Amino acid sequence: MKKLAKSAMALLVSTFVLASCGGGSDAAAGGETKPVTLKVAFNQSEAHPQYKALQEFGTKLEEETGGAYKLEISPNALLGDQRATAELVQSDAIQMAVVGNPILESYNTDFSVIGLPYVYDSQEHQKEVFTSGVLNDLFKSVEDKNITVVGSFTAGARSIYTDKPVQTPADLAGYKIRVMQSDTMKKMLDLMGGVGTPMAQGEVYTAIQQGVLEGGENNEVTYVDLKHYEVAPYFSYTEHLMVPDLVIMSSSVYNGMTPENKEIFDRLMAEAINSEFELWNADVETAKATATAAGATFVEIDDLTPFQESVKPLQDEAINSSETAKALYESIRGLAK
């Protein structure tokens, strides 16, 4: 029933989007005679650092392409949850979306490597990985499904929040903790001692409030943006994940750009990725201050080793799942200082 309602909604959205979309690719527009509106689905608010980075990207793109391309960002999951919006991109109903890395695991399991627990040592390490080109092949690996990953944003480090401080995996026994919708994420949380419960982000607040979940895991910015501190006031720094958020685009639109416009697009996207790292750090501090003022507690964990050890089987499984996965893992680790 719920599923049916969701697909009906997706259909409605895509009909609406198709009807209101400004155009196709350069090629479809007959060599840029018609400006192309790139509709972007975003599942968080206008205050989010990724929204700000994308907005700036859009302004510059329009300027530098002489108006050939413009961005229209729909925030607050207006076009659906991340899984639904990836499908809208795939079917060319919209042109772009920001989705958490776990969403792409169902298109190619090698993506799980770049979202593994404790794979990045620090933000500097992650930035190096995002900007060094080592992910280029992975990002083009799902073009047969009409999806090109055109960039990856940091979403900080994720930690666990619930109704009590957490210090060890034993503290999570029997605790249903929401995870993003992928098998890897579920396995991870189970190994960390709790019960991983995959769910779309928009449903989490009510689920915790109603006792369907005991908590969730996310970064400070989203914890505060979605007011989850109201229902789960203890945020304990497990810092188990630094999951990339991927900017995905319809391959037919991306590959339909003229070489000049593509060069502009890629260059501005690289700038947006760098600037989002800066915006991110400032927003984490603001988010923590807001939550603390509202009564939330941020808990440092004395020893992270038990959590790090607990997820080793998952790392081994993902790394050994294919030759490409292994090579990818090695090149990521090779960039750690």
Ligand code: GCU
């Ligand atoms: C973060 C991430 C989102 C993701 C969300 C989630 O906020 O930036 O891309 O949707 O976590 O937990 O679903």
